[in-house]
Amino acid sequence: MSSHQREARATNRIAVAFGVTAAAAVGLAITYGLGGQSQVEGALLAIALGGLGYGFVEVAKHLLPQGPYVEEREQLVATPEDVASFEQALERGQPWLSRRGFLVKMLGLAAGALGIAALFPLRSLGPNPGRTLFHTRWRKGTFVVDEQGERVRVDTLDVGGAITVFPQGSVGVENSQTMLIRLTDRDFVTRDGRETWGPEGYVAFSKVCTHAGCPVGLYQQQFKKLLCPCHQSTFDVPDAASVSFGPATRPLPQLPLMIDDDGFLRSQSDYEEPIGPGFWNRGR
Numbered sequence: 001m002s003s004h005q006r007e008a009r010a011t012n013r014i015a016v017a018f019g020v021t022a023a024a025a026v027g028l029a030i031t032y033g034l035g036g037q038s039q040v041e042g043a044l045l046a047i048a049l050g051g052l053g054y055g056f057v058e059v060a061k062h063l064l065p066q067g068p069y070v071e072e073r074e075q076l077v078a079t080p081e082d083v084a085s086f087e088q089a090l091e092r093g094q095p096w097l098s099r100r101g102f103l104v105k106m107l108g109l110a111a112g113a114l115g116i117a118a119l120f121p122l123r124s125l126g127p128n129p130g131r132t133l134f135h136t137r138w139r140k141g142t143f144v145v146d147e148q149g150e151r152v153r154v155d156t157l158d159v160g161g162a163i164t165v166f167p168q169g170s171v172g173v174e175n176s177q178t179m180l181i182r183l184t185d186r187d188f189v190t191r192d193g194r195e196t197w198g199p200e201g202y203v204a205f206s207k208v209c210t211h212a213g214c215p216v217g218l219y220q221q222q223f224k225k226l227l228c229p230c231h232q233s234t235f236d237v238p239d240a241a242s243v244s245f246g247p248a249t250r251p252l253p254q255l256p257l258m259i260d261d262d263g264f265l266r267s268q269s270d271y272e273e274p275i276g277p278g279f280w281n282r283g284r
C-alpha cells in the first residue's frame with residue numbers, strides 16, 4: 001500500500017472519529033434534555049472524548065511528517081541532494097495539507113458539539129437563589145412554636161431547658177429552625193446592643209451550623225454549649241454562641257425575642273445577618 005493510500009485511509013478514520021465525537025455529544029445533550037441518566041451520559045461523554053483522542057493520535061501518527069531528522073550543522077549551504085530531499089518532503093506533505101481543511105472542519109464540528117453539550121449541565125445549577133439566602137421566615141411579632149406547632153409560653157421551659165422551635169406556620173422549614181434555650185429566669189444579655197433580646201432568660205440561636213449547615217442539635221446544659229454533631233463545632237451560648245471549638249468560624253446568629261402581654265414568646269424581627277455557612281456575597 002502506498003503512503004498516499006495509507007494517508008487517505010487515516011484521513012477517513014480521523015473523520016469518522018470526529019464524527020463519532022459530534023454524534024455522541026449531540027446524544028449527550030439529548031439525554032440530558034430528556035431528564036438525564038448518569039450511566040448513559042457518562043458512556044456518551046467517554047465516547048465523545050475517546051473519539052477526539054483517537055483522532056488526534058491518528059493525525060500525529062499518519063499525517064504529520066515523521067522523523068528522524070538530522071541537520072548537519074556544518075553544511076549550511078544546500079547541496080543538490082538537500083534541495084531534492086526538501087522537495088520530496090514537501091511533496092510528501094502535500095496531501096496532508098490538502099486534507100487539512102476538511103479535517104479541521106470535522107474537528108470544529110466535534111469540538112463545537114461537545115462544547116454545546118457541556119453547556120447543558122449549567123441548567124442543573126437550579127434557579128438563582130436571589131435574596132432568599134439573606135432571610136428566614138421569622139418576622140416582627142412572629143409566634144415561636146415547638147415542633148408540634150404549639151405556641152411557646154414564658155413558662156414552657158424550666159431554667160436549663162432547650163428545644164427546637166420554628167416560626168408559627170413554618171414548622172419544618174430548614175432555614176428557620178432555631179434552638180431556644182432558657183439560661184436563667186431573668187433577662188439575659190449576650191452582647192452590647194442585645195439588651196432586649198433575651199427576655200426572662202430565653203435566648204434563641206439559628207440551628208443551622210455556620211460551618212457546613214448541619215443542625216446544631218445538641219445542648220450541653222452543664223457547660224451551656226451547643227454542639228454540632230457533624231464536625232464537633234462547639235458554640236458558647238452565654239457568649240452569643242461564639243465558637244469555642246471546631247471548624248466553624250463565626251457564631252450562630254441570635255434571634256431577638258420578646259414576650260407579649262399574654263406570655264407568649266415572639267420574635268422581634270428576622271435574624272439580623274444571614275444564617276448558616278458563609279457564601280461569596282454574604283456581605284459580612
Ligand code: FES
Pocket residue numbers: 209210211212213214228229230231232233246247248
Ligand atoms: S457542619 Fe457543624 S461543625 Fe461542620
